[in-house]
Amino acid sequence: MAKRSNNRLSSPQALEALRESIIKARDSSQTCLVVCGGTGCLALGAADVIASFRRELKERGLESKVSLRVTGCPGFCERGPLVVIKPENILYQQVSSEDAAEIVSATVKGKIVDRLLYTDPDTKKKITYEHEVPFYKKQKRLLLGSNSNIDPNVIEDYLALGGYAALAKALSGMTPEAVIGEVKKAGLRGRGGGGFPAAVKWETCRNAEGDTRYIICNCDEGDPGAFMDRSLMEGNPHSVLEGMVIGAYAIGGHEGYIYVRNEYPLAVKNARIAIEQAEKLGLLGKNILGSGFDFSVKISRGGGAFVCGESTALMASLEGKVGEPRAKYVHTVEKGLWEQPTNLNNVETWANVPLIIKNGADWYGKIGSEGSKGTKIFSLVGKINNTGLIEVPMGVALKDIIYGIGGGIPDGKKFKAVQTGGPSGGCIPESLLNLPVDFDELDKAGSMMGSGGMIIMDENTCMVDIAKYFVNFLEGESCGKCLPCREGLKRMSQILADITEGRGKEGDIELLERLSAILIDTSLCALGSTAPNPVLTTLRYFRDEYEAHIKDRRCPAGVCKELVTYSIDEEKCPGCGLCVKACPSEAITDMGKKKPVVLDQEKCIKCDACYDVCKLGAIIRK
Amino acid sequence: MTTKNKPTKQKLTSILNSYERDPGMLVAILQDIQAEYNYLPKETLTHISQGLDVPLTQVYSVATFFKAFSLKPRGRHIINVCLGTACHVRGAGRVLEEIGRQLDIKPGETTKNFKYTMETVNCVGACALGPIVVIDGKYSGQLKTDKVKTLLESYD
Missing domain, CATH: 3.10.20.600 (Ubiquitin-like (UB roll))
Known part of the structure; x- marks a missing residue:
């Protein structure tokens, strides 16, 4: 097989033959320990778990009987490090390196390690199988579901699951127009945020005038609190690549870029390996699968600028310039990267494409709601x-x-x-x-x-603080090119700081609303024109919290430091002294056993350390 | 991570050549140089400008626009405090303050002994573990203010 991997596949038949040989060489009943190697589980110590499994299997001479697969993220980060025993799908959660020996022993005997199973918090019952855990049971995992069957650095894993079959189908039996037609019929909308119909973008780009067409995958996932693109790129990079090649064929592009955040080192690494492997097999590069179609992909790393998620800013950055957006009188599908027609879609959008081509638009159209499919x-x-x-x-x-x-x-x-x-x-x-x-x-x-x-x-989240958080975030990320965004956000940030720090005054709310309207109407790009959304929605639904800050000088959630004082609930405090040790400013004094501690308001820096350590709710924060 | 060896012409040339002196790869080139020297020494910017045949002003504007780059030498250990939304609602701001208090520096600053540089990052995508701090690429999750001191003391 290793020898075949060095050969470029010259036709869809050769791809199918390779796929058959891969599947044939594998024993689907063989036990496999699947360990999540996604960023979340790695942060929780998965690397040690993987090393321990490897050692155990080697020491016991089990390497030929039990295989070990390190995969991308299956999703249940809360319970990591996650281990799944295949083919049964037994799920072990919060596994540590010390558990490895016991898991291996139990698995070879066909037994289950009870204590590592997930307990349903409602029924208090242990759940053995991954698919029965409520977290997974209620999902429909068309994209993420493959992650646990794929080692992202092994292209054979992706091929064994039918990978690149959609590409073969498109190249051998469909015209570019038919591919666009199928994606259009499926109703695929861009997953990057705007929800623009992908096929309409493709069609416009295909028909635009230019010497060449560029295909870009946006993996500059800048939204804080979002990591789905990271997990797809880390866990199943070939699905993204396959989608890009199909899109490039439909649009008529021969050069592509994957723009990845530099904060995602594992995604960069896995994408790079995937590109090399696909090139070796002739699934990327010149004359893909013998069809005469050429397409190559380069990786570009971002420099940590949120605004580069905006398409024109991203393209400026790809040209080696400052990531400033430009006005879109002319759309990037007509004049984008290096002034040529450019089609940009996000990671998740690209990953949906092979599914649509493989299973058809009718199948895809049955999933989702009326206006949003999939x-x-x-x-x-x-x-x-x-x-x-x-x-x-x-x-x-x-x-x-x-x-x-x-x-x-x-x-x-x-x-x-x-x-x-x-x-x-x-x-x-x-x-x-x-x-x-x-x-x-x-x-x-x-x-x-x-x-x-x-x-x-x-209830412990302050909505004014959240609005301030987002406005501050965007103020810092504003590129500064247009005035409404640069100055407007600065003023909004100052007003919100006043409100949360006890200097709010009547008229502040109305001023925020007026500034918001101006930003929406006059900003150059979407960063500025959507920036007021967090303020406007919190005002719309939580206006009373703003008023409490302004009129009563009170933060109802107990978050805004200047409006909050800490005190000791003497009824609840047993004088255990945990908070005394935790306090960095020596503001809390131990009064002896079973006597409540005493808090000196003068010395208190409101760092929250006491509130964090007290498990008895004896620290009052309001 | 230390303030490493002085930039040599050979090293810089080899980095430029690895990107075929493509001006479009400026960001990547700067990233490689920063990985090599821990920051972007002044002379490297001049060298890039000449090597890629782009104005020094453009190199400088890119180097100062993106958050990832530093024009000042940084400490041996780089602390990145995640201020993503998930970390924020779980108290990342207080963790940042506490680290700053312990080290007596503000975000973006380096301690006088060049041991630590404290930076903030918008999101590292490990939201389940918030608040999270990344030191020299190693993640410490569910970090509360009372654990900051012990964490910092574990680095030499």
């Missing part, structure tokens, strides 16, 4: 029990995501809002929990889909 990946983060990546059909109700999949809010706290759409999005309150999640419904609620971040906020 599935969408969301990163479910913040104050939620099951943090992670989820994939659901478009149109699912918000509450089914938050409570059904996310398992609700931790520590019995009350849900307050969900923020979608990144810094350009908005906050959706409890009263709209029945909202079906798709492009159009989120727009109507004053928010947007964005790239798919969903940040859950509870």
Whole structure:
């Protein structure tokens, strides 16, 4: 097989023959330990778990019987490091390197390590299989589902699952127009945020005048709290590449770029390896699968500028210039990179393309809602029990995501809002929990889909602070080219700082609204024109919190430092002294055993350390 | 991570050549140079400008526009505090303040002994573990203010 891998495949038949030989050489009943090597699990110590498994298998001479596969993110980050035993799909969660020996012993005996199974918090019962865990059960994982069957650095894994069959189908049996027609019929909308119909973009780019056409994959996932593109690029880079090649064929482009954030080193590495492997097999490069079609892809790393997610800024950065956007009188599909027609789609959009071509537009059109077809990946983060990546059909109700999949809010706290759409999005309150999640419904609620971040906020989240957070974020990321964005955000930031620091005055809210209207109407690019969204939605749904800050000098959530004081609940404090040790400013004094501690307001720097360590709720923050 | 050896012409030329002296790859070239020297020494910018035949002003504007680049020498350990939304709602701001207090520096600054540089990052995409701090590429998740001191003391 190694020898064949060095040969470029000259036809779709050769690809099928290679696929057959790969599948034949594999024993699907063989036990395989699948360990998540995604960024979340790695941060939780997955590298040690992987090393321990490797050692165990070697020492026991099991390497030929039990295989080990390190994959991308399956989504359940909250419970990482995650290990799945295939083919049974037994899920072990929060695995540490010390558990490796026990897992290997149990697995070879056909037994299960009970203590590492997931316990359903509702029924208190242990759940053995991955697909039975509520977090996974209620999802539809067309894209993410493959991650646990693929080592992203092994192209054979992707081929064994039918990879590049869609490309072969497009190149051998479909005209470029037919490919565009199929994507159009499927109703695929761009997953980067705007939801623009992908096929319309492709068609315009194909018909635009130019010497060449560029194809770009936007993996500059700048929205804080969003990491779906990262996980696709890390976990299944070939699906993205396959989508790009199909798109390039349809559009008539021969050169492509993947623009990746530099903060995603693993995505850069895996994409690079995937490109090399695809080139070796003739799935990329000259004369792809013997069809005469050429397409090559380069990787470009971003420099840490949020505005580069905007297409014209991204293209400026690709040309080696400052990432400033330009006005779009002429669209980038007509004049983009180096003044040539350029088609840019985001990672998730590209990853959907092979599915559509392989299974057909009719199949795809059955998934999702009326105006938004297919599935969408969301990163479910913040104050939620099951943090992670989820994939659901478009149109699912918000509450089914938050409570059904996310398992609700931790520590019995009350849900307050969900923020979608990144810094350009908005906050959706409890009263709209029945909202079906798709492009159009989120727009109507004053928010947007964005790239798919969903940040859950509870009663301890201050909505004015959140608005301030986003405005500050965007003020820092504004490129400074146009005045409304540069100056407007600065003023909005100052007003919000006043409100949260106890200097708010009457008229501030109205001023924020006026500034917002100006930014929306006059900013050069979408960064500025959508920047007021977090302010406007929090004003729309949580105006009373703004008023409490301004009129009563009070932060109802207990977040805004200047408006909050800390004190000791003497009834609840047993004098354990944990807070005394934690306090960095020696503001808390131990009064002896079983006596409540004493807090000196003069010395208190409101760092929250005592509040964090006290498990008895004896620190009052309000 | 240290303030490494002085830039040599050979090294710079080899970096430029690895990108075929393509002006479009300026960001990547700057990234490689920063990886090599821990920051962007002044003379490297001049060298790039000549090597790629682009104005020094353009090199400088790109080097100062993107957050990832530093024109000042940085510390042996680079602390990146994630200020993504998920980390923010879980108290990342307080963690940032506490690290700054312990080291007596503000974001973007370096301690006098060049041991630490503290920077902020918009999101590292490990939101499940917020608040998260990345030191020299190593992630420390679910970091509360009371654990900051011990974490910092574990570096020499």
